[in-house]
Amino acid sequence: MCLAVPARIVELEGDMAVVDAMGNRWKAKTTLLPEAKLGDLVLIHAGFAISLVDEEEAKKTWQLLAEIAEFDETPNRVSG
Amino acid sequence: MVQVWPREKKRAVKMGANDRILLAHGGGGQLTDELIRRHILPKLNNESLAELGDSAKLNVTSKSLCFTTDSYVVKPLFFNGGDIGKLAVCGTVNDLAVAGSKPVALTLSLIIEEGFELGLLERILASIGRQARQNNVDIVAGDTKTVEAGAADKIFINTAGIGVKLAGVDLGFEKILAGDKIIINGTIGDHGMTIISQREDIKFQSQLKSDCAGLADLTCRLLENTSGIRFMRDPTRGGLAATLNEISVASTLSIEIREADVPVNPSVQAAADMLGFDVLNIANEGKFAAIVSPDSADDCLKICRNHPLGKRAKIIGEVTKTRDVPVVELITKIGGRRIIQMPYGRELPRIC
Amino acid sequence: MLDRIQKAQSLINAACKKLGRQINIMEVCGTHTVAIFRNGIRSTLPRKLKLLSGPGCPVCVTDQGYIDTVLQLADREDCIITTYGDMVRVPGKDGSLETKRSKASVKVVLSSEDALQLARDNPNKMVVFVAVGFETTAPATAVVVKEAAEANIDNFCILSGHKLVVPAMRALLSGKNNNIDAFLCPGHVSVIIGYGAFAEIVERFARPCVVAGFEPLQIIQGLSEICQQLSAGKPDLKSVYSAAVTERGNTTAQEIIAECFEPADGYWRGLGQIEKSTLKLKDKYSRFDAFRRFDITEVPGEEMSGCRCGEVLCGLIEPAQCSLFEKSCTPRTPIGPCMVSSEGACAAWFKYGRERKSEQ
Numbered sequence: 001m002c003l004a005v006p007a008r009i010v011e012l013e014g015d016m017a018v019v020d021a022m023g024n025r026w027k028a029k030t031t032l033l034p035e036a037k038l039g040d041l042v043l044i045h046a047g048f049a050i051s052l053v054d055e056e057e058a059k060k061t062w063q064l065l066a067e068i069a070e071f072d073e074t075p076n077r078v079s080g
Numbered sequence: 081m082v083q084v085w086p087r088e089k090k091r092a093v094k095m096g097a098n099d100r101i102l103l104a105h106g107g108g109g110q111l112t113d114e115l116i117r118r119h120i121l122p123k124l125n126n127e128s129l130a131e132l133g134d135s136a137k138l139n140v141t142s143k144s145l146c147f148t149t150d151s152y153v154v155k156p157l158f159f160n161g162g163d164i165g166k167l168a169v170c171g172t173v174n175d176l177a178v179a180g181s182k183p184v185a186l187t188l189s190l191i192i193e194e195g196f197e198l199g200l201l202e203r204i205l206a207s208i209g210r211q212a213r214q215n216n217v218d219i220v221a222g223d224t225k226t227v228e229a230g231a232a233d234k235i236f237i238n239t240a241g242i243g244v245k246l247a248g249v250d251l252g253f254e255k256i257l258a259g260d261k262i263i264i265n266g267t268i269g270d271h272g273m274t275i276i277s278q279r280e281d282i283k284f285q286s287q288l289k290s291d292c293a294g295l296a297d298l299t300c301r302l303l304e305n306t307s308g309i310r311f312m313r314d315p316t317r318g319g320l321a322a323t324l325n326e327i328s329v330a331s332t333l334s335i336e337i338r339e340a341d342v343p344v345n346p347s348v349q350a351a352a353d354m355l356g357f358d359v360l361n362i363a364n365e366g367k368f369a370a371i372v373s374p375d376s377a378d379d380c381l382k383i384c385r386n387h388p389l390g391k392r393a394k395i396i397g398e399v400t401k402t403r404d405v406p407v408v409e410l411i412t413k414i415g416g417r418r419i420i421q422m423p424y425g426r427e428l429p430r431i432c
Numbered sequence: 433m434l435d436r437i438q439k440a441q442s443l444i445n446a447a448c449k450k451l452g453r454q455i456n457i458m459e460v461c462g463t464h465t466v467a468i469f470r471n472g473i474r475s476t477l478p479r480k481l482k483l484l485s486g487p488g489c490p491v492c493v494t495d496q497g498y499i500d501t502v503l504q505l506a507d508r509e510d511c512i513i514t515t516y517g518d519m520v521r522v523p524g525k526d527g528s529l530e531t532k533r534s535k536a537s538v539k540v541v542l543s544s545e546d547a548l549q550l551a552r553d554n555p556n557k558m559v560v561f562v563a564v565g566f567e568t569t570a571p572a573t574a575v576v577v578k579e580a581a582e583a584n585i586d587n588f589c590i591l592s593g594h595k596l597v598v599p600a601m602r603a604l605l606s607g608k609n610n611n612i613d614a615f616l617c618p619g620h621v622s623v624i625i626g627y628g629a630f631a632e633i634v635e636r637f638a639r640p641c642v643v644a645g646f647e648p649l650q651i652i653q654g655l656s657e658i659c660q661q662l663s664a665g666k667p668d669l670k671s672v673y674s675a676a677v678t679e680r681g682n683t684t685a686q687e688i689i690a691e692c693f694e695p696a697d698g699y700w701r702g703l704g705q706i707e708k709s710t711l712k713l714k715d716k717y718s719r720f721d722a723f724r725r726f727d728i729t730e731v732p733g734e735e736m737s738g739c740r741c742g743e744v745l746c747g748l749i750e751p752a753q754c755s756l757f758e759k760s761c762t763p764r765t766p767i768g769p770c771m772v773s774s775e776g777a778c779a780a781w782f783k784y785g786r787e788r789k790s791e792q
Contacts (some may be wrong), residue, residue, distance in 0.1 A: 002431060002463060002565060002566070002568035002569055002620045002621075003353075003354075003356045003430050003431060003463060004568070004620045004623070005350070005353050005354050006675075007354075021350040021351070021353075021354060022346045022347040022349070022350035022351075023286060023287040023288075023347040023350075024277070024284055024285070024286040024287075024288070024347060024350055024351045024354065025284060025285035025286065026284045026285075026354065029545060029575070031575050031684075031688075032571050032572075032575065032682060032684050032685045032688065033682070033684065034684060043620075043623060043676050044354070045431070045568055045569070045572070045620060046431045046516070046542065046543050046544065046565075046569055046572045047542055047543025047544070047545055047546070047572065048543070048571065048572050048575070050568070050571070050620070050623050050624065050682060050685065051623045051676045051677075051682060052676075053675050053676050054674065054675050054676075057674050057675035057676075058675050060433075060436075060675070061645055061647055061649070061650060061673070061675040062647055062675075063413065063433060063647055063648070063649070064346060064349055064350060064353070066433050067346070068346055281539065281540055281541070281542075281546075282542065355542075356517075358470070410472070411472075412470070412471045412472040412648070413434075413471070413648065414434070414437050414471055414472070414473070414476065414648045414649070414652070415434075415437075415472075415476060416471050416472025416473050416474070416475045416476045416648075417472045417475040418469055418470065418471070418472035418475070419783065421763075421782070421783040424763060424764070428517035428518065428520055428521070428540065429516075429517040429540065429542055430516070430517050430518055431516040431517065431518070431542065431565070431569065
């Protein structure tokens, strides 16, 4: 019931993180996910990382990530 | 009668960039004169304005004119891709452009809060001057008022504009027919999400950039080289959703667009997803939606894509016959259908 | 991705055809309600498959009394109300947070941390955090309560409206509703509590429970799994959201909830009193409990006359069947929370699905 989106941890100090989602950077806390590391893909909800996200599964799950992945894999494709 | 800045020549008062606007700057005396001559005129200079007459004299031979006005209160004043000044010029230029006219002259009214930094005003004026030149339009008349601290939020700008209707062009809701195609000249949601990213309560770092730009050159090219354009509108406040609904209601026809064909920057989509916003409801400042006849659609698309402001132009949908009430529908990426409603008017970030 | 969606859709069609009867699947998640509408998923499903919107919108199930309490606190000179966006337009007896005159006293926040920071920055005001949400959001509240306690931030308190999903599902099946065939379970609540939490629903009530995320493919895959289970007569517990959900869930988050909160009986709009279904701050943290700080006893508020939000929440009626829907109750003039919250079934129906009335 809650909005949560995948984002990558690009800065991490203690439990204070900066996460990146397609170039947008938000502050987030990893208090609820102590195992999170720099570079991890995590699910962000209300300013907190609540889960690690499997990279392969992410591409299969989130449309936006899938589209980016598809686009990256076919560089010669002209977007109609 | 438009009151243009008075001509009195008085002793010059030197002001630095850190100086602030005083109430007296709007008083019509020495300081006003100083403000105009030293800071405003040099940025906007053109023959008409330099006269500093009580009214601008325009030499317009056409009997078919378009006339519009808009006020600009955006915060923050400066954002990635533009500022309130650029917005003030492009916004009014675009209203004239989508009406099928070539913008000719603009007026500029400033309401400035006491204490506003002169350096910031200069930046805004420089931007206005630049945009006016880029869009081939003159600021021919203006006004400056100052109000007490607290009576306005830093600066409010109003621009009014006159455009000359292009020969043989007659756009209107009544021209729209079922079967007409809908074209957008590029990605949606860029401006609104950029502004949102700098709102105090939501601030986030991003590469988002406002699409603020004057469209007259592109729209004139379209209108001069094709003959099937029925109607155009720029989807500003309320986004594409508001514009399509307005068109649907006014024409009493229905509209169907395809989500997969609506161009959106991934970073704009991601930012909207994070906040729970719908990009269809987010403002644009460098886009137009054009309703065009089916056989002119491809030509329109070609012209757009050959222009810097139309590289990602797309045919996003069609006008359709109304069944019982005019409705705007979206065919979603997965092939489902849903209605696009008129937005409430204020997007609130969702968490739960 | 489209091919996987089409594959799942054909499995749904096949299963429904085999079953032959009407199937009712309840989604207990407001974000699912919105996602289903936004993606036009209903229009791709067979007619005999009906999606019911359950009590999964935390704003919608929040009792009137709670909302009125928030509005009263907003009127106090010494308070700053901090809230997530959705609560802002929920109507109480005397308007909403949006219509409150003193705008300075109401702040929309994206995170509970922002609320706590406001308390640090405004030592002369009491910052009240409107803590609504299910298990997904409760940990975020618990974290700041702990931080406030550790840092001795005395001018901060929370008004807990947090609710628990499984007790509500139990209540739905035990009493009011016999027509729910299966549940599409909330993806992000499951991130926290683990999909294993729904095992009791499968075991006790023999209903398929499938956890899905909020992307259209996820939802369709979830529905496909449910239909196949129903068709085979084998109700089971499954998750299609393997990207983020595990059976055990996020134990750190569960621990922090347990440290700060305890389950308490609570009143749910439309469902009435449900045992051990809400979260109340433990005595250890009572000074951060706005109910105790301000000596408030939550009394169930009066339902607005004619409002059938409760039945909508239970999946007993569709929004269009409420006589106020579209007439006096619209997103601009909402009467009940189901219309106010962008996740509310009525708002979603209004925004995305109104034309279907004319198809019927």
